[in-house]
Amino acid sequence: MSNKTIMDYDTVALDDAKSALVIIDQTKLPYSTEILELTDLKEIWDAIYLLQVRGAPAIGVAAAIGIYLEAKKIGVEETEFDGFYEKFAKAKEYLDSARPTAVNLSWALNRMEQVVLTNKTRSVEEIVKCLHDEAVEIREEDILVCRAIGEHGLTLIKDGDGILTHCNAGKLAAVKYGTATAPIYVGQEKGYSFRVFADETRPLLQGARLTAFELKESGIDVTLICDNMSNMVMRNGWVNAIFVGCDRVAANGDVANKIGTSIVATVAKRYNIPFYVCAPTATIDMATPTGNEIKIEQRKAEEVTEMWYEKRMAPDGVKVYNPAFDVTDNDLITGIVTEFGIARAPYSESLKKIFTMKS
Structure with a gap:
């Protein structure tokens, strides 16, 4: 075996x-x-x-x-x-x-x-x-x-912290380390312990199927929660920081990530919990001015109405809106963690500085 x-x-x-x-x-x-x-x-x-x-x-x-x-x-x-x-x-x-x-x-x-x-x-x-x-x-x-993102992200947290993440921006989303999980894995290598809360991430359940799975396999203390439970764990004081990945960062710091990310960011701001986006510079699109110009992928209705269920769980013929991503406005983001360092508001300036380091 x-x-x-x-x-x-x-x-x-x-x-x-x-x-x-x-x-x-x-x-x-x-x-x-x-x-x-x-x-x-x-x-x-x-x-x-x-x-x-x-x-x-x-x-x-x-x-x-x-x-x-x-x-x-x-x-x-x-x-x-x-x-x-x-x-x-x-x-x-x-x-x-x-x-x-x-x-x-x-x-x-x-x-x-x-x-x-x-x-x-x-x-x-x-x-x-x-x-x-x-x-x-x-x-x-x-x-x-990803390793460099982990090193920079690790400076934002301390041993024993509670971390919340959404979707899967882990090892399974990259070659190794991941982006949002990189600070967790690099911290683990250095002997740190974290308590991680993984959002289920509906409708495709990447948080449940992938993030919870890989963190558990790695020996990380992980607790799975449904997406609509994130407010409770934040309100309870169990979360010290939030790390998410992303699929595109606009030049002004708006971020497109898995659907539901903007809700997490909004709740985090309510409880003054830092919300960090982990993004390689390859994910930063300086040619896209704001999040309004990011094309959001629309996916099949069946992902909402019947995937993961033995029987269809929604009435036949019901209309379904199924965007794969949403846009988190830059004013909800505490920092964008890149391989060259951490960009902070105003992002239109700090992201340009990041790219001067890259060149």
Whole structure:
């Protein structure tokens, strides 16, 4: 019998020998740990859309590996740059359509495209090799970036604190450490103990199925609560800080994250509890002025009316509004924790400073 836990598996990896993107199928957790080896672009598109791989950082890494694998195939058919690039660009556009809200998807694909354009005078074979190296680098960078977010986030809390988180911005949403959970995992490595409250996160239950699962597997003291219980744990004085991830940060500090995040932020402000967003700079979109311009993904009604239930739990024909994300206004956010440090209001200025460090 294997003694492996979910923490022993790679969330996203490349098996170059098999020309496969290797992921944990997160739709099957926590009931079973199934590893998928995806070799076809449609399979990879489906995996991103169907949330088999999810979380902004993990989506970006999966996209980079996916477009490299497709380029590897194209390179067999097209040995001249123009023909290669035409098919590459078409594949990139297709993969980019899988999820509209998470900016890491387009960020990773644009970065891979830039590799192609920068090396256009080289042979297609050499370009494909450069794409391989870039995809591997993006994956390794994600580990370092999340670790740095953890170090910065850890300065905001102390041993024994109670922490609340929403959705899953953990190890399963990245290659390692996660974003919102990075301070927790880095703190654990240093001998800290925390009490974590994980919101269930309806309707897809990422907090229940994924965050509670990975924290429990890691030996973290975690308590699962329904989304509408967050007010009680805050009112009871059990929460010292809130850490969430996000899928896109606008230039003014507005943040799009899993639906329900803005409610947590609003309640936190009522009780003067610091609310922190953990975001790699790859998730910060300086080209989007405010949260009003962020496209919010709308998902199928069945996720609300029948998923997770033996029988349909809502009347046939009822109208359903099912946005995957909401926008948390910047005035509700205490700080945005990046790999380069912590941005604070006014975010239009502090985020620009963060990007000067990046460059």
